[in-house]
Amino acid sequence: MTSVISPEATGSIARPPMLKVVAFLCNWCSYAGADKAGTNQLAIPPELSVVRVMCSGRVEPTLILEAFQKGADGVMVLACHPGDCHYKEGNLRAFCRAELLERLIPQLGVDPLRFRFDYISAAESDKFAQITRSFVDGLSRIQKTAAAR
Amino acid sequence: MSANDRAGRTATILCNCSGIISGQIAWDQVQDHLAEHPSRPLFRVDDLACGQDNLEALAEWLRAEQPARVVVAACSPREHLETFRGMMRKAGLNPYLLQMVNVREQVSWVTPDPAEATEKAERLVRGALERVQLHTPLAERSVPVQTRVAVIGAGPAGMQAALTLARAGREVVLIERESFLGGLPVRFEELFPHLECGPCLLEPLMGDILHGALSERIRLLDLSEVAQVKGAFGNYILSVQRRPRYVTEQCIGCMECSAACPGRRPDPWNTRGELAAIQVPFSGALPSIPHIDAASCLHLQGGTCDACVQACPVEGAITLDQAPERLEVEVGAIILATGALEKEGVPAAFAGLPDTLSAYAMERLLASNGPTEGRIETPEGRPPASVAIVQCAGSLDPAEAAYCSGTCCQAALKYEHMLHQKEPALPVTRLVREQVAPGLDAAHLAAHGSVPVRYAGPSDLSVEGAGDSRLIRVTSTGATVPAELIVLCRPIVPGAGTPAAAHTFEVGTTPEGFLAPRHGLSAPCTSLRMGIYLAGSARGPGDLREAFASGTAAAGLALSDLVEGRDLAISPERAEVRETDCSGCQTCLPVCPYSALTWDADLRVARVADLLCMSCGTCVAACPSGAITGHGFTRDMLRHELEGVLA
Numbered sequence A: 001m002t003s004v005i006s007p008e009a010t011g012s013i014a015r016p017p018m019l020k021v022v023a024f025l026c027n028w029c030s031y032a033g034a035d036k037a038g039t040n041q042l043a044i045p046p047e048l049s050v051v052r053v054m055c056s057g058r059v060e061p062t063l064i065l066e067a068f069q070k071g072a073d074g075v076m077v078l079a080c081h082p083g084d085c086h087y088k089e090g091n092l093r094a095f096c097r098a099e100l101l102e103r104l105i106p107q108l109g110v111d112p113l114r115f116r117f118d119y120i121s122a123a124e125s126d127k128f129a130q131i132t133r134s135f136v137d138g139l140s141r142i143q144k145t146a147a148a149r
Numbered sequence B: 001m002s003a004n005d006r007a008g009r010t011a012t013i014l015c016n017c018s019g020i021i022s023g024q025i026a027w028d029q030v031q032d033h034l035a036e037h038p039s040r041p042l043f044r045v046d047d048l049a050c051g052q053d054n055l056e057a058l059a060e061w062l063r064a065e066q067p068a069r070v071v072v073a074a075c076s077p078r079e080h081l082e083t084f085r086g087m088m089r090k091a092g093l094n095p096y097l098l099q100m101v102n103v104r105e106q107v108s109w110v111t112p113d114p115a116e117a118t119e120k121a122e123r124l125v126r127g128a129l130e131r132v133q134l135h136t137p138l139a140e141r142s143v144p145v146q147t148r149v150a151v152i153g154a155g156p157a158g159m160q161a162a163l164t165l166a167r168a169g170r171e172v173v174l175i176e177r178e179s180f181l182g183g184l185p186v187r188f189e190e191l192f193p194h195l196e197c198g199p200c201l202l203e204p205l206m207g208d209i210l211h212g213a214l215s216e217r218i219r220l221l222d223l224s225e226v227a228q229v230k231g232a233f234g235n236y237i238l239s240v241q242r243r244p245r246y247v248t249e250q251c252i253g254c255m256e257c258s259a260a261c262p263g264r265r266p267d268p269w270n271t272r273g274e275l276a277a278i279q280v281p282f283s284g285a286l287p288s289i290p291h292i293d294a295a296s297c298l299h300l301q302g303g304t305c306d307a308c309v310q311a312c313p314v315e316g317a318i319t320l321d322q323a324p325e326r327l328e329v330e331v332g333a334i335i336l337a338t339g340a341l342e343k344e345g346v347p348a349a350f351a352g353l354p355d356t357l358s359a360y361a362m363e364r365l366l367a368s369n370g371p372t373e374g375r376i377e378t379p380e381g382r383p384p385a386s387v388a389i390v391q392c393a394g395s396l397d398p399a400e401a402a403y404c405s406g407t408c409c410q411a412a413l414k415y416e417h418m419l420h421q422k423e424p425a426l427p428v429t430r431l432v433r434e435q436v437a438p439g440l441d442a443a444h445l446a447a448h449g450s451v452p453v454r455y456a457g458p459s460d461l462s463v464e465g466a467g468d469s470r471l472i473r474v475t476s477t478g479a480t481v482p483a484e485l486i487v488l489c490r491p492i493v494p495g496a497g498t499p500a501a502a503h504t505f506e507v508g509t510t511p512e513g514f515l516a517p518r519h520g521l522s523a524p525c526t527s528l529r530m531g532i533y534l535a536g537s538a539r540g541p542g543d544l545r546e547a548f549a550s551g552t553a554a555a556g557l558a559l560s561d562l563v564e565g566r567d568l569a570i571s572p573e574r575a576e577v578r579e580t581d582c583s584g585c586q587t588c589l590p591v592c593p594y595s596a597l598t599w600d601a602d603l604r605v606a607r608v609a610d611l612l613c614m615s616c617g618t619c620v621a622a623c624p625s626g627a628i629t630g631h632g633f634t635r636d637m638l639r640h641e642l643e644g645v646l647a
Ligand SMILES: Cc1cc2nc3c(=O)[nH]c(=O)nc-3n(C[C@H](O)[C@H](O)[C@H](O)COP(=O)(O)OP(=O)(O)OC[C@H]3O[C@@H](n4cnc5c(N)ncnc54)[C@H](O)[C@@H]3O)c2cc1C
Pocket: B152, B153, B154, B155, B156, B157, B158, B175, B176, B177, B178, B181, B182, B183, B184, B185, B188, B190, B191, B192, B193, B224, B225, B226, B337, B338, B339, B340, B341, B342, B359, B360, B363, B407, B411, B414, B492, B496, B497, B498, B500, B501, B535, B536, B537, B538, B542, B543, B544, B545, B547
């Protein structure tokens, strides 16, 4: 198959070694949004590894910390928009945990920009492409600064 | 290969998706790199794994190979997880020993560079290979369902739903907060678009609910509201609070009691005048048994009055000592048909003005069983010199209701028509912002040459003068409209009953407060909660055609989801507390959105009621002791998946 996306459009050529980015996506909105990015053939950073969970509320903070321990350069948790969670309020739990993590990880020496919590609806494939791109770009900037030191 | 070599391998099916996947991902490279993986993958590349013949062939291959676990790298699990679980069953394998990798939507379609796509696919397949090692066989279970259905609200939509269900042989519990059936339109003398009489249209339905063959299957709980809902689709338990009527079914409807009653209350149905404490809300209300309003009854307020009991010719028909009841009702599905109402209050230009009616009050004024027996009079009892009907009085106004209520134009045309018939010489003018009368049969409503006066918005109107010389001025055009009696068609809003139902039944609402459908276009009568369906104007303003159609639709949905003898499959991918690890901290109890976690006070452990668990995993993530297993998404499965993708 020839892809409709031209490689130039992605601006992600020659980046060895690839950054390691994990994104926890809830099945009902954000994962569906990521699938839609696929049907729309939008470029998504190849660094991204999606872990599907039923709800963002399933993701415990320790799992995110473990991802960093296991070598992730960045971790994302993407949820349904407030009010849209398939299980009513799992995303609100996820939001509270994210707030906690944002304050906790600098204490562990992890740059807070390496973690991102956001909302993606099943329709927001463009937003999914855009925020994963900008997150990964941010991570490579962090990496470059660290390398320059 | 000997049986021993095969044992414990992970069958790994790599789908080409007819070239869509294999065009971007070099499967041979992935196989090379993962050949030595400890999960001992047994690869098989398939050109289109979801194809019917290919599925059969794959199932046969799996049956022969008997792998310990299976990974399928193909399209989104949102599309084909159930398909491949079916393949597992056919192969005699437990369907939960499967993990899918989404290499179409989330790799080949979104990764333009084939080398990067291949690298990403390899990572994700490795994650799945490691995760699936922790999968355990899960047993699918099913439970019998309760086929009885509860219908909340006995307006046209609820009555239609109840009767449709009863005709299919279903038992129905019809729960209505008022003392009478029929909702709003049973109080309307005539209905648009054909100017039929409201009670006449609804009486056959009310009759079928109260007497006759179908009534045997419909249990009417009037003066009742649901206080609490437990359970889930297939097995709901409703706790119903029923207020006493203080009058039994022995009543013959002679109304001697009302005539004798000294208690008085303002008449909420007619919006003017008074009612006795014991009375029917309006003549013709069904069941035609009066009801005592406890707040205005001298006896129930602590007095000794028993005038009604004395006047009643049937001994035992009035029971002043009747107590409220709390009933438990078991049902499998619920239909919410709690309706909508006109918004209270008036726009600023009309604040504090006398002789101003809501559209509802106009309906009652036109009704032969209304406060004036259908004579057109101001609240002071004078025949008005002119009538102005202000449409969109609050609608299309972001400060009140940004939407068009869709029914008021036709209602206003109806009032104009009826007023002309009653008082041909009475000047009647409609003021409109927009005029909407859609439908094949609505055009004739305006056919009597009605020409409305246009106005631009709420601040465009002002009222001048008083009494028979009062007028409404339209500032933008300078037009003036004689307006001794003013009818304000207010926006249709959820009222009080619909938000109460949304809260109790925990179904979502739209930003305007109506009950939210699962999908506005394709699932307009399905709520966000499994087994709860929506009908009538509780979903948003609508006319009777919509109320009847959606009542039928909601009943149809309940009938097709809840079938006698068809048990309900319960997903085994649910949460389970390992009691030995539970520290009894109770953190999980409040986080469950479904109250599925219960507290065993004797053993001091939490438990999951598996019928209620919807498998979101929130409690699994919240448990500080790690004592809750989220089957299908355990902590260890996710850890291994992370290890695989990060390796
Ligand atoms: C002024 C006016 C004039 C109209 N004129 C026409 C017309 O001429 N022609 C036409 O086609 N349509 C007309 N309509 C629209 C019509 O009234 C609605 O389409 C219809 O009432 C919708 O029926 P329903 O069963 O959904 O709701 P409703 O008729 O509102 O009935 C809802 C029922 O639910 C009960 N209830 C509410 N909350 C609870 C609760 N929590 N627990 C238990 N019970 C509850 C209520 O007491 C009520 O009996 C008019 C509407 C208005 C406001």
